[in-house]
Amino acid sequence: MEAVIRAEGLVKRFGTVAALDGVDLSIPAGTVYALLGPNGAGKSTAIRVLATLLRPDAGRAxxxxxxxxxxxxxxxxxxxxAGQYAAVDELLTGRANLRLVGRLSRLSRADARRRADxxxxxxxxxxxxxxxxxxYSGGTRRRLDLAASLLVAPDVLFLDEPTTGLDPRNRAVMWDLIRELVAEGTTVLLSTQYLEEADRLAGRIAVIDQGRxxxxxxxxxxxxTVAGERLDVVVVHHGEIPAAVDALREVTGAEPSVDQDTLRISAPASAVDTLLGVVRELDGAGVALADIGLRESTLDEVFLQLTGAGTERAAVGTAVAR
Structure with missing residues (x-):
């Protein structure tokens, strides 16, 4: 498919911080593409460059x-x-804001009123x-700002963390509206820290960390990329966690992860045979189980594996690169 958004070697620096450090993107028309990454990764900077709000220091888009x-x-x-912060006129009503955006977007007076309603x-x-x-409250302003960005279906829509601050109902409304726009031919590039959002909406995802x-x-x-399936074990008693960790390590050959709060131990699993082997090991050790099973890896695990060092960057880098 033809790329409606293309970036080649984009670089943007703020002082000594490289907010973008050679970013390449190719985004087909009529799709949802997500930029996923921690704070300070460069997601917002990429969108601002593509939306002509920032001039890149190098590269082309x-x-x-x-x-x-x-x-x-x-x-x-x-x-x-739609940026991270609501950009609406505080001295107008919500309805007047939407009608104004409609008129500025060259809708007729009647169409601007209809679309606003x-x-x-x-x-x-x-x-x-x-x-x-x-x-308005902050969340209500956010909803109004998002509504304004959707008044006219553009060729390309940039959404920078669009559902931050929205409750689950309004987040679902936003997701439905995005899907409708894409069905009508709009290409959507969104940045998000909601892993579920990227999983539910995006056809493709670019994971960005430290500007790359x-x-x-x-x-x-x-x-x-995260070892395919995972084996989860939930023990009954907190004191049984060490024995369960030993069992999973012995069978899988990998170092298990542990969630102390939920008593859950997880490790990569290559086949059902791994599950059976862990069950035998746990039974032999007398470990009581609340749950055990195989599951697909999640985007959370992808995110943590690929960007684990990203959260340790300097505070100044986070402030300017986000």
Whole structure:
């Protein structure tokens, strides 16, 4: 499929910090693509460069066929953007904000009113739609800002951590709206720290850490990088954890991970034979089990394996690179 967003060797520095350190992306039209990574990884910087808000120090990027530096105005006519922080007019009502964005997007007066009313209903804003935005809570402002970004279906929509601060109901509404836009042909690039969000929405995911793409692929491909299936054991008594760890280590040949709070011990598993071997070892050691089973690796485990060192970066790097 033709790439509607393409980045080649993008570099962006803030002083001595490389927020982007040679990022390559190729994103097909009509898809959802997620940037996944810890705070300070460079996700927001990448979106700001692609949305023409920042000029890269090196490399090249195109959006909808136009260079983000040489043809920035053409890019802006074809994109929508919802940043991390609500960008709405506090001196207007929510309804007036949406209608204003519609008119600025060249909708007719009637279409701007109709679309605003539709989104007010979808985002459960009816009770506050005619109140000044300065009276809104932070979460309500976020919903209004997201509604404004969806007033007109653009060729490309950039969403920077779009559901941060939303409750589960409104997060689900946002997911449904994203799917509808993609079905209509919009390409969506979103950054997120919600692993479930990336798993549920994105066809492909780029894991970014310290300004670099450290892994890229479908959710299934990324999960397969973490030793495929996992074996989980939940013991009944806290004192049985050491024996369970020894059993899993003996059978799998890997160092198990332990969740002390849930009494869960986990390790890579290559086959059902591994499960049977662990059961025999645990039975021989007299360990009482609350649960045991095989499961697919999760994006959480991919995230932790690929970006484990990322959370230890300096605070100044986190502040400027996010």
């Amino acid at each position: 195109t959006v909808a066929g136009f260079d983000v530096v040489d043809s920035a105005e053409e890019v802006r006519h074809r994109i929508g953007l 539709e989104l007010i209903e979808r985002f459960d804003l009816a009770a506050v739609a005619d109140k000044l935005v300065r009276t 793409v450290v892994a890229e692929g479908t959710p299934a491909q990324l999960k397969a």
